[in-house]
Amino acid sequence: MRLVTYTLDDTTDRLGARIEDHVLDLATLADRAGVQLPADLLSFIRAGSAARDAARQLIDGDPTGWPAEAVHRIDDVSLRAPLRPGKIVGVGLNYVEHVEESSRSLDTDKELPTRPVLFSKPATAVTGPGQPILHNADLTSQLDWECELAVVIGRTAFRVSEEDAFEYVFGYSIVNDISARDQRRSGQWFFSKGQDSYAPFGPCVVTTDDVPDPMALDLSLRVNGVTKQKSNTRHMLFPIARLIADISSGVALEPGDVIATGSPSGVGAGMVPPEFLVPGDTVEATVEGIGTLTNPVIDAR
Template sequence: MRLITYTHQGSTPRLGAQHGEGVVDLAAAAAAAGVELPADLISLIRSGDQAMALARELAAQAETALPLAEVTLQAPLRPGKIIGVGLNYVEHVEESSRSLDTASELPDRPVLFGKPATAVTGPGQPILHNGDLTRQLDWECELAVVIGRPAFRVAEQDAWAHVFGYSIMNDISARDQRRAGQWFFSKGMDSYAPFGPAVVTADEIPDPQQLDLSLRVNGETKQKSNTRHMLFAIPRLIADISSGMTLEPGDVISTGSPSGVGAGMTPPQFLCPGDLVEATVQLIGTLANPVVDAR
């Protein structure tokens, strides 16, 4: 299923199932059928398999759907935790060592950092550029893994069972706001986690380690790669993170960026107000966000 959160004609956010160019309002479908279904995506994920089975049935049986063009997409959910992964593509390790003073050696364990939920913004929503805080606003197209079941001390071979689905995250970074090597403020400011346009359930993605991903700025391709080039694959990330931290339903792992970030270009290129950033992941779609002046 393609699950979205949307508004329509000024409504409060609604949970929908997208079928092609149509959107089924799952709450309305549940009410019409006389059954109960969680009204938002994170609650649906936390409700488990039975609720998901009901959502699938309601979506399949729905007789009416809104045109996708008439709804406004929101971020699919607000995660409890966003765990970012740094230096997870070999070529990005090399370009980061040149431009960002990171180590040139490949890491032997995943490099992790956090982004707060307040950084999340949805499709079409602005990326805020505050020139008083940064002159080096950068992009990173990443596959986002949405956790479906609690995970603590999970072995790699069992990790897939804890994945609910996949989305896109643009790991926006103010490169000049790293503090003593720490990335939290650099990557955690408001609007620095564009997320969406949908969460595609795991059964719809045959192999998440074989997905093309790309990013364009004003129509010009800046990043182009495939998730097979990850240094640490998704099961390893889940096992490593859950070795000391409980992953909860609705948490998101942003699995790292390929090469082609602005800081690594010659000369460096950074986002400015008026730019349009489009991050695309195969089988999921495109997440587009304008950059606006926040001052």
């Protein structure tokens, strides 16, 4: 399932399933079928397999039986961030070529990390598809991009083994790990990566049953139509299962939490000469099988 959060005419956020060029309103479908489903994605995730099975049955039903008020053209709705995570765990330096470019341009260690490099982004950093990335020239002149596969946790994971890790995953999405490179503070990344709008997220969450192999997905990023990043998740230094096991060894991952699994090479700071985002730019982050997350950059002052 391709689950989205959307609005009609800027009204209340609603939970939908994207089917090609349409969005099906799950609450309306459920009501007509005499079934109860949560009205938002986070509650839907917390409801577990029963909610997923009920939604799948509704979606796989005869389309001629869908009520007209439950079916919307994608161009007639506004997509929002799929949910507001309790926490976003970022992973730094998780692609070998990005380790090299970071050591050259950002003064990080040139040696490959032996354990995942972790940091956090607050929920207030989340913004949705089409929503602006805020460029505040009083705070940064080095606003950078990072296209990343996002792992959405489905149930509480604490001290989980690598072998069992995927049992705790609900689905996958995209995070653009926006970074103010000149706001790293004595090696601390929180303000560099955690400012408002620095976590574009979406455009949907694709459930695990529709992503056969998350470790074999092409990902890319374009700025103003020009490709800057192009790689595949198979090049992760620490794969998804290792990340879940490592994080959950000391921090409980809860339903709706997001792991941003790291950026490949091709960030602006690594360009020669360096390139950074400015107001008027448009950034498109794409992950195979999930879609494209597009955001404009605007002047925040």
